[in-house]
Amino acid sequence: MAELQIQDIIKPENKVYGKSKIMTDTPLHYCYGCSHGVVHKLVAEVIEELDIQEETVGVAPVGCSVMMYNYLDIDWMEAAHGRAPAVATGYKRVNPKKYVFSYQGDGDLAAIGTAETMHAVNRGENIVMIFINNAIYGMTGGQMAPTTMIGQATSTSPYGRNVDINGYPLKITELVAHLPGAAYVTRQSVHTPANVRKCKKAIKKAFENSKKNIGTSFIEVVSTCNSGWKIDPVAANKWMEENMFPFYPLGDIKDGQRDSDEKYSVQKLKK
Amino acid sequence: MGELRLMKGNEVIAEAAIRCGCDAYFGYPITPQSEVMETLMARMPWEETGMVVLQAESEVAAINMMYGGASAGRKVMTSSSSPGISLMSEGISYMAGAELPGVVVNVQRGGPGLGTIQPSQADYFQATKGGGHGDYNLIVLAPSSVQEMNDFVDLAFELSFKYSNPAMILTDGVIGQMMEKVELSDFKPRWTDEQVEQFNGSWAATGKKPNRERAIKTSLELVAEKQEKINEGFQAKYKKMQEEEVRYETIKCEDADYIIVAFGVSSRISQKAVDVLREQGHKAGLLRPITLYPFPSEIINQMADHVKGFLSVEMNAGQMVEDIRLAVNGKTKVDHFGRMGGVIATPGEVVDAMLTKIIGG
Amino acid sequence: MAKVKGAVVVDQECCKGCNLCVVACPEDVLALHKEVNSKGYHYSHMVNPENCIGCMNCGQVCPDSCITVYRVKVPVAKD
Structure with a gap:
């Protein structure tokens, strides 16, 4: 048999992987190697696989992914900084049949929007919250984030994050997991093919959960910001593995459904 | 009923x-x-x-x-x-x-x-x-x-x-x-999903349909020239409001020499003050803006041609009075009377203010 | 018995040369080109196409969705 030529392999019937139909043709404005692009396409792939393009509405944040609405061909709302969970709540409450997800970075979700984050999950809103934690403010030029590691240099902590001045990196995902309204809380990454596949499974589960009315699904993706960290993408992945994973360990923290209200109900106040 | x-x-x-x-x-x-x-x-x-x-x-x-x-x-x-x-x-x-x-x-x-x-x-x-x-x-x-x-x-x-x-x-x-x-108003039913689609489907984020572009509810436009165009659109909208949506009420303004301009609770107090002023022989009237934006500037400007003065009565240090001055544009006297900090003015105070600041001022 | 043969198509204009696909490839199929695309990026391309097994690793880690992967099963003749 003659040796198989490349042209014989590259045929539509042999295609096993390609760009999701939910992704638009707009080139992503992100820096090379940015984790945002990977998470965007995972959300797109999940929407495509669940066939829910018409029923899904996304909430874009303020930060690097502010223009996420240019990349996924679904209806969108662009929230003020930190307010995506409130916007998602407002939408979901008047449209309970829709799939609603918010997508936020660490500054957005864990600093300015901490209250909205905690209370949306505490109410058990049936939404998907995706949280990109790259330990830095990327959009504004690499300032210290609530999740910046101790000793990590940023433009507003040029000599490294100092706990005496700046306090500790915030493990908001662990805090969220304590809330009775949470159904599914997990921490993922997208730095290797295996992790990409796991992360996609988590996103899919979260979207499926939101249809079951079992509470909030919250996915942290520990990510890189090679431009903000001022190293190349491959080195950034290595730094993340060695420095961030010990503090932000990967895996599911809660997997089930929101707590039963009977657990906390009290007797009526009597005079 | x-x-x-x-x-x-x-x-x-x-x-x-x-x-x-x-x-x-x-x-x-x-x-x-x-x-x-x-x-x-x-x-x-x-x-x-x-x-x-x-x-x-x-x-x-x-x-x-x-x-x-x-x-x-x-x-x-x-x-x-x-x-x-x-x-x-x-x-x-x-x-x-x-x-x-x-x-x-x-x-x-x-x-x-x-x-x-x-x-x-x-x-x-x-x-x-x-x-x-x-x-x-x-x-x-x-x-x-x-x-x-x-x-x-x-x-x-x-x-x-x-x-x-x-x-x-x-x-x-x-x-x-x-x-x-x-x-109370009669009950109107809430819009159904179909009605929302029918009335607001052209702009609302109701889920991306195959026959339309995706809806994006955003206030962001990073290209300055495009943002300016958007702002021009807003201004055109506000201009249309000014042309079509101004609402106000006039009380005893037909023959009035002196006009009190007041909204909300101040207008109720001022209405009493108008009666007192008329009892005293002063032809007073009340203009009550119902829309504060768009502001009834035009009617005030027209009135300014023949009235002797406007008194703005507000529970503040003088805010609406600035819009009245802009509307009057120097044609006649404009002053302000107000109480602040949660104090409610009395009709007597309004009458005194009109007498001292406008009629006798 | 069959062996799997794959091929990768990189959208060279879309590629930003981040190198993540090159590192993710278990068979050393990909490398960054010494030429640059119109945006100035050293785009990824197949340097050892015969090694490709169509595992999709490169596509999955690509942040810019610019990789398409193809795969066929090739029957292996018995000795």
Whole structure:
């Protein structure tokens, strides 16, 4: 048999992987190697696989992914900084049949929007919250984030994050997991093919959960910001593995459904 | 004749919301308007019309929940009082920037800061000049009775959807707290999903359909020239409001030499002052702006050709008086009388102010 | 018995040369080109196409969705 030529392999019937139909043709404005692009396409792939393009509405944040609405061909709302969970709540409450997800970075979700984050999950809103934690403010030029590691240099902590001045990196995902309204809380990454596949499974589960009315699904993706960290993408992945994973360990923290209200109900106040 | 009831202004806001087919109320408690959400929660409209009522974690969250609900093409509202409106100003600016409809009720109290819990009209600037950042305006309605608290909820929704712009009902602790006879509106059903699609499908984020581009409710445009075009669009919209939506009431103005301009509770006090002034032989009249934005500048400018002076009566240090001066444009005398910090003026004080500042001044 | 043969198509204009696909490839199929695309990026391309097994690793880690992967099963003749 003659040796198989490349042209014989590259045929539509042999295609096993390609760009999701939910992704638009707009080139992503992100820096090379940015984790945002990977998470965007995972959300797109999940929407495509669940066939829910018409029923899904996304909430874009303020930060690097502010223009996420240019990349996924679904209806969108662009929230003020930190307010995506409130916007998602407002939408979901008047449209309970829709799939609603918010997508936020660490500054957005864990600093300015901490209250909205905690209370949306505490109410058990049936939404998907995706949280990109790259330990830095990327959009504004690499300032210290609530999740910046101790000793990590940023433009507003040029000599490294100092706990005496700046306090500790915030493990908001662990805090969220304590809330009775949470159904599914997990921490993922997208730095290797295996992790990409796991992360996609988590996103899919979260979207499926939101249809079951079992509470909030919250996915942290520990990510890189090679431009903000001022190293190349491959080195950034290595730094993340060695420095961030010990503090932000990967895996599911809660997997089930929101707590039963009977657990906390009290007797009526009597005079 | 609709159903007659004796109700508080704040309670009427709640009842009117349910009756006009409002889809959701998001709020946060603050004096003197907490009865709005309390009434809604006790009424349980979700059982009756399907209307959502949600107590948010803050005014900031409440206004952003409105942003979400409004993006869906739904009728959403909130209410608060002055300090809470300051917190909402960010979200209101974003709603104006994203051209989202919705109704915000401000039951004003004295400021600045925490100020007092007594009634005030010191948020006139905030309400009529935008309030948050950027070049934008709200449609601002100023009820002066519990009846108008009922009527203006539906009107505010109508105007905010007509112009894809948030509307504000600017009232005060007096109107919010006082009880009066009110003829309630008849029930209008909430829009069905199909009606939302029919009325608002051209702009709302109702889920991407194969036959249209995706809807993006955003206030962001990074290209300066494009952002300027968007702003020009807003200005054209505001101009149209000024041409078509000005509402005001005139009382005894036909032969008046002296005009009091007052809105909300101040207009009721001023109406009494007009009567007293007339008893004393002074031809006084009252102009009550109903829309504070768009402001009834034209009628004031016309009146300025023949009246001898205007007195702006407001429960603040003199805010609306600036718009009156702009409208009068130097043609005649304009002055201000106001009490601040939650103090309510008496008709006698208004009469004295007219006598000393305008008639004898 | 069959062996799997794969091929990768990189949208060279879309590629930003981040190198993540090159590192993710278990068979050393990909490398960054010494030429640059119109945006100035050293785009990824197949340097050892005969090694490709169509495992999709490269596509999955690509942040810019610019990789398409093809795969066929090739029957292996018995000795």
